[in-house]
Amino acid sequence: MLKNWQDRCLQAWLYFSILLVVGTALLTMGYILVKGWSAITLDFLFSAPRGMPLGKEGGVFPALTGSLALGLLSMLIASLLGLATALYQHLYCSSPRVYSLIRLVVQCIAGIPSIVLGLFGYTFFVVSLGLGHSLLAGGLTLSLMIFPVVAINTDKALTEVRPEQTLASYALGVPRSYTFFHIIWPERKNDIISGILLGTVYAMGATAPIMLTAAVLSAPSPGSLLRPVMALPYHLYILASERISMENAYGTALVLLLLLFAGYGAAFLLFGRRGEGRE
Amino acid sequence: MLHCRFEKLFAATVKGLTVAALFILLFIILFILKESLVVFRQVSIGDFIFGGQWRPVSLNLRLGLWPILTASLVLSALALALALPPAVGAALFLAHVCPDRLGRPLRSLIAIMAGIPSVVYGFAGVVLLLPILERLFKMSSGDSLLAGGIVLGVMILPFIIATTTESMEAAAQGHSVVSRAMGVSRWYMLRRLVLPVSRMGIIAGAVLGVSRAMGETMAVIMVVGNSPLLPTELLGRIKPIPALIALEIGSAPLGSIHYHALFGAGFVLLVLLLAINLLFYFLRKRLVS
Numbered sequence: 125m126l127k128n129w130q131d132r133c134l135q136a137w138l139y140f141s142i143l144l145v146v147g148t149a150l151l152t153m154g155y156i157l158v159k160g161w162s163a164i165t166l167d168f169l170f171s172a173p174r175g176m177p178l179g180k181e182g183g184v185f186p187a188l189t190g191s192l193a194l195g196l197l198s199m200l201i202a203s204l205l206g207l208a209t210a211l212y213q214h215l216y217c218s219s220p221r222v223y224s225l226i227r228l229v230v231q232c233i234a235g236i237p238s239i240v241l242g243l244f245g246y247t248f249f250v251v252s253l254g255l256g257h258s259l260l261a262g263g264l265t266l267s268l269m270i271f272p273v274v275a276i277n278t279d280k281a282l283t284e285v286r287p288e289q290t291l292a293s294y295a296l297g298v299p300r301s302y303t304f305f306h307i308i309w310p311e312r313k314n315d316i317i318s319g320i321l322l323g324t325v326y327a328m329g330a331t332a333p334i335m336l337t338a339a340v341l342s343a344p345s346p347g348s349l350l351r352p353v354m355a356l357p358y359h360l361y362i363l364a365s366e367r368i369s370m371e372n373a374y375g376t377a378l379v380l381l382l383l384l385f386a387g388y389g390a391a392f393l394l395f396g397r398r399g400e401g402r403e
Numbered sequence: 404m405l406h407c408r409f410e411k412l413f414a415a416t417v418k419g420l421t422v423a424a425l426f427i428l429l430f431i432i433l434f435i436l437k438e439s440l441v442v443f444r445q446v447s448i449g450d451f452i453f454g455g456q457w458r459p460v461s462l463n464l465r466l467g468l469w470p471i472l473t474a475s476l477v478l479s480a481l482a483l484a485l486a487l488p489p490a491v492g493a494a495l496f497l498a499h500v501c502p503d504r505l506g507r508p509l510r511s512l513i514a515i516m517a518g519i520p521s522v523v524y525g526f527a528g529v530v531l532l533l534p535i536l537e538r539l540f541k542m543s544s545g546d547s548l549l550a551g552g553i554v555l556g557v558m559i560l561p562f563i564i565a566t567t568t569e570s571m572e573a574a575a576q577g578h579s580v581v582s583r584a585m586g587v588s589r590w591y592m593l594r595r596l597v598l599p600v601s602r603m604g605i606i607a608g609a610v611l612g613v614s615r616a617m618g619e620t621m622a623v624i625m626v627v628g629n630s631p632l633l634p635t636e637l638l639g640r641i642k643p644i645p646a647l648i649a650l651e652i653g654s655a656p657l658g659s660i661h662y663h664a665l666f667g668a669g670f671v672l673l674v675l676l677l678a679i680n681l682l683f684y685f686l687r688k689r690l691v692s
Contacts, residue, residue, distance in 0.1 A: 130590075130594065131588060131590035131591060131594070134590050134593060134594055135590055137488075137492045138492050138493075138495055138496040138500055139496070140489075140492065141488070141489040141490070141491070141492025141493040141495075141496060142492065142493045142496040142497070142501075142509070144489045144493075145489055145490070145493045145513070145516075145560055145564070146509065146512060148557050148560070149512055149513070149515075149516045150512075151531070152519070152523075152524070152527045152531070152557070153515075153519070155527065155530070155531060156523070156526075156527065159530075204420060205420055205423070205424045206424075208416065208417045208419075208420030208421050208424065209420070209421045209424050209425075211417050212417050212418060212421040215417070216414065216417065216418065224688075226421070226425065227684075228681075228684055229424075229425050229428050230424075231680055231683075231684045232428055232677055232680055232681070232684075233427065233428050233431075234680070235614055235618075235676050235677060235679070235680030235683075236428075236431065236618075236673060236676065236677075237617070237618025237619075237620070237645060237672060237673070237676055238618065238620060239618070239620040239645040239648050239649055239669070239672075240431075240435065240618075240648075240669045240672060240673050241431070242648075242649075243435065243648060243652065243665070243666065243669045244431050244434055244435060246652065247434070247438060247666075248434060251657065268427065268431075271424065271427075275424075299406055299407070299409075299410035299413075300410065300413070300414065301406075301409060301410045301413035301414070302406055302410070322518070325518060326518065328520075329518070329519070329520025329521075329522070329523070330520065330521075331520070331521070331522045331620070331621045332521075332620040332621055332645070332649060335649065336649075336652060336653075357520055357522040357523075357621070358522075360522050360523070360526060361522050361525075361621060361624075361625070364525075364526045364529055364625065365529075365624070365625055370530070373526060374530075377523050377526050377527075380520055380522075380523055381519070381523065384515070384518050384519065384520070385515070387518075388511075388514070388515055388518060392511060
């Protein structure tokens with residue numbers, strides 16, 4: 125009888141927990157969805173912010189393009205670095221010690237808080253290298269933030285390659301690069317791309333690294349790497365914290381959420397789907 | 404022949420970029436340290452960390468990080484205390500109770516939760532949570548340690564759940580069939596087998612949660628009120644380290660003592676988080692092996 129009572133408590137705790145978690149997630153997203161839906165019109169998406177103070181009226185077009193540009197740029201740089209470390213771990217590294225060391229360093233970079241990366245980007249990229257507040261400085265800073273995401277996800281994807289495939293190819297004296305492009309990549313590319321997408325979405329939502337390096341209150345759509353840009357998360361922060369326009373803030377938050385859903389949707393669709401690799 | 408040349412180029416690129424990526428960590432740490440040294444030459448490290456007042460621009464200069472550092476620690480602890488019970492419960496549910504049909508959508512939802520930008524969480528805190536706190540406690544403005552703890556608690560839920568679920572699934576492998584065959588109730592098995600065995604996984608999840616909470620900037624800035632007071636009351640305003648840096652770096656002139664003091668604060672935060680992450684790495688490694 126007593127045991128039964130303890131079981132009941134456990135059961136209640138589990139159901140209560142999952143309901144609380146799901147409820148909070150749905151409430152947060154649902155509230156923004158409902159409130160933001162009325163703010164989003166074609167005009168909101170495709171016009172620049174207007175009004176006094178800026179952002180009271182008008183839309184988010186430059187912020188949207190700015191965020192996309194920041195995401196794209198950081199994705200390019202982070203993919204290069206992240207793919208390289210993961211490929212090194214799986215193609216060239218023969219010592220388990222070095223393998224773990226790389227993992228450890230990547231884990232540590234992932235642990236650097238985004239505001240400290242922002243601080244670093246500000247002094248190094250903006251001031252020391254003289255890039256100024258610019259798309260390039262912001263993209264570089266963001267790429268430092270998401271490179272571990274790409275590296276860890278690619279590492280995971282490559283771990284699932286069956287050794288008999290690659291070992292046979294190495295035994296035949298096939299170069300590592302050829303093995304990668306013709307055996308590993310066709311098989312694992314969906315998982316790798318999905319990891320990169322997750323990193324990109326993460327970059328587009330980040331505020332702290334770009335508020336010191338790239339984002340400004342008002343700028344045209346990005347045209348040059350060396351100009352500052354607007355960005356959705358920073359725009360939302362300003363709209364909400366200065367109470368400029370709550371309606372536009374809901375709209376901006378919803379656009380950010382929709383970008384997130386699109387990125388995650390694509391990543392989920394790709395993840396775990398086998399490429400046209402041979403069995 | 405062509406492949407041979409390509410292979411050499413490919414190998415050199417991969418190796419070069421890997422070395423570069425590894426040196427980034429060292430470079431960032433040394434760079435932040437170098438910029439903070441200026442402060443440590445003027446104020447001893449002890450005074451910097453334990454000093455009780457932060458007045459970086461007044462004539463009577465005071466650079467004491469104590470109220471700000473403790474705010475960071477207390478805020479993260481509060482977030483963890485709020486998040487851990489439901490996170491462990493939800494992880495146990497996902498790993499062992501959840502019907503198969505629900506598993507995929509629930510996991511996707513939790514993954515999406517982890518991806519919601521922190522500024523959106525902050526915004527949701529401003530429009531959803533602050534009005535509730537204001538009505539509940541009759542405050543003129545709900546910005547407080549408690550509000551920050553709740554918002555951060557929600558933010559770290561998915562990270563704790565993901566890490567813990569993983570270890571709980573591993574914990575019961577093999578045992579679950581046996582215990583069912585022996586007629587042991589599912590709940591008894593969870594209580595007596597899964598929970599104790601996945602203890603390390605829960606600790607790893609908690610450590611990861613604290614590290615996410617301590618480095619968080621945007622969501623925190625928007626709901627904690629940003630006054631550098633000691634975190635003594637749940638409803639009082641605080642200013643944790645990330646908020647301090649984000650709010651003050653814009654107005655600190657390049658090269659001023661204020662500017663370097665912010666790097667000092669960043670360095671303290673960086674060292675704390677690196678230590679926490681190393682702990683997480685080794686906990687997880689022990690789990691996997």
